[in-house]
Amino acid sequence: NDLMAEEMLVQLRDRPAMDMELQEELHCMLSVVQRNAELRPISRSSSRSSINSRGSSYTQLAVAVPGMPALGSNGSGLPVPTASVELPPQAILRAAASNPAVRRALLICCCSMALQQASGINNAFNFSSAFLQRNGLSEETCTLMVIGMNACNVLVTVVSVSLMDQVGRRPLLLLSLVVMAVAAALLTFVLAHAGAAWVTPGCVAAVVAYVAGFGIGLGPVAGLLPAELFPSLYRSSGCAAAWSVLWLSGFAVAQLFLVQANALGSSLFMPHVAILVVGFFFCVCSVPETRGKSLEQIEKEMMRDE
Secondary structure (H helix, E strand, O other), rough: HHHHHHHHHHHHHOOOOOOHHHHHHHHHHHHHHHHHHHHOOOOOOEEEEEEEOOEEEEEEEEEEEOOOEEEEOOOOOOOOEOHHHHHHHHHHHHHHHHOOOHHHHHHHHHHHHHHHOOOOOOHHHHHHHHHHHHHHHHHHHHHHHHHHHHHHHHHHHHHHHHOOOOOOHHHHHHHHHHHHHHHHHHHHHHOOOOOOOOHHHHHHHHHHHHHHHHHHHHHHHHHHHHHOOOHHHHHHHHHHHHHHHHHHHHHHHHHHHHHHHHHHHHHHHHHHHHHHHHHHHHHHHHOOOOOOHHHHHHHHHHHHHH
16 A cells, blocks of 8 residues: 555656645545554644554654645655645635536535525515515414424424434435425415415414425535535535525525515515425436435545536
């Protein structure tokens, strides 16, 4: 293994410091060394550290290369990666251009985060009381409904955590999108018949079902996907990109709510129904099942299915 690693390093020695293949090879070698030789981490600032592996003693000299993880010497004059691997923030974009697994993971995670916010869930939590009161429901009914929404969200999310490893991420996500789309369409239908005796219970049932659908899949699964789909070298920057999309999408949806409510009235949630339907077909075609698979298996599947 050591001889193969040295031969690989000789082949990569003349490559530019920011070459993505070089960085990936160094990261893979680091993982092997940490796993098999129990390498103790060293920092960029340290000059020397002793590494004991299988009764042998080596001295590692940290060398700083601009834009690259720290490198060291194993005594043979060849550089070896240290335990600290850091990539610049823009590395995820360069990797997406050249690495199919990273590109697909970035697309799935960013779209899932945007879908989570575009589903209108924050509008339901933040503005449902005022919106429903304006459409004829009493203040007492809206207060009880808000309590039921939050209690349902907590309960269903707890149930979802246990179901993820039994049923799988993908089925819960697809079920969630269907339930939310049906509930939002039902709410629109009920509000269009203001004055009927069944409007109040219909609104309560639709809103609670909508929140339950979110808690069973779209909420927790979309947040989990970045940690499972990105290769380990790009996981931190990939998660940062995905969560940035989530917060930007949430901000945009919140800013559009009042304009949307004034323009559409009781049909406020119909755009969200359309988005949920599109999101369902996107997830059917793109989101893989990750239950029971190692991160290495997931990465190989992402490469193969690109």
